[in-house]
Amino acid sequence: MSHAAAPVLAIHGGAGVIKRDMSPAREKAARAALTLALQNGYAQLKAGKSAVDAVAAAITVLEDDPNFNAGRGAVFTHDGKNELDAAIMDGYSLKAGAIAGVHRVKNPIVLARAVMDRSNHVMLMGEGAEAFAKEVGGIDMVDPSYFRTEERWQQLQKALKEDAEKKPHADVETAKHFGTVGAVALDSQGRLAAGTSTGGMTDKRWGRVGDSPIIGAGTYANSGCAVSGTGWGEFYIRTVAAHEICMRVTQMRVPLKRAAAEVINQEIPSMGGNGGAIALDANGTVSMPFNTDGMFRGWIGADGVPHVAIYGDEDDGTADPLPTPDAGT
Ligand code: ASP
Secondary structure, three states, X not given: OOOOOOOEEEEEEEEEOOOOOOOHHHHHHHHHHHHHHHHHHHHHHHOOOOHHHHHHHHHHHHHHOOOOOOOOOOOOOOOOOOOEEEEEEEOOOOEEEEEEEEOOEOOHHHHHHXXXXXXXXXXXXXXXXXXXXXXXXXXXXXXXXHHOOHHHHHHHHHHHHHHHOOXXXXXHHHHOEOOOEEEEEEOOOOOEEEEEEEOOOOOOOOOOOOOOOOEOOOEEEXXXXXXXXXXXXXXXXXXXXXXXXXXXXXXXXXXXXXXHHHHHHHHHHHOOOOEEEEEEEOOOOEEOOEOOOEEEEEEEOXXXXXXXXXXXXXXXXOOXXXXXXXXXX
């Protein structure tokens, strides 16, 4: 099934309203983090490690960076907590692991991977997930205050004020860049993997879980396609977005870029949602569509050079024209 391949890794750090008014310091820090994540993940691939290893390595860097809404720097719930979700899927074995609503796990992607590798389950939530983390060992636990950043706290205060003024909730959600992180990788044996990690959406309530940890919605990989999404999670769940892209690729033989564009640029916005995704196929084709102003994104391939982009009008090196439907792949 597997074959020798040139390894490829693509990552995202969230899609949303990302305008060129970002502070130069913030922009520089975000680009540096994306570059480091690409380098760390790609080093795994170059060392002959699996796509799953590369995805976990890249995501761990972004979880540790406070600029992204995953791990440290996660957004706050309505009650002023950080509740973290993550998932990882191995496209070769079709195994997957996911966690939702954890408060003390430093790197949620590492725990998601432990669920995949070391439990008989796919998804664990809340206290149970944290009990599992302690039981399996080797998972760094932190005080919940570790995740807090002042910027995210202020975002919650603004959202609460808008709630109180009865402004439509969606205003808050779409006015922020979401900042979820994700990665997709193809290893030297031709195996694909996908992973996603997030704090969810600012002001979320009642134990809300988004698409990121739901296999098929925000995260999916099989033998021919790997996808990690970012955006307004409810729409990614309703369109089963990541699985939908992969089914178009592997079952309907739609070229990757077209399949990703159909779901991200047509289906999700037609329902009122927004966001983006990164997608990778078994040939190493990278697609990074989004229907928002921008998406923190990057990829690295055969030449080992990290390509990083943020804004919508910025060339990320994947923008060759969509193939016409009858032009094959
Ligand atoms: N999709 C995530 C969620 O709904 C948020 C994001 O991508 O920023 O939880």
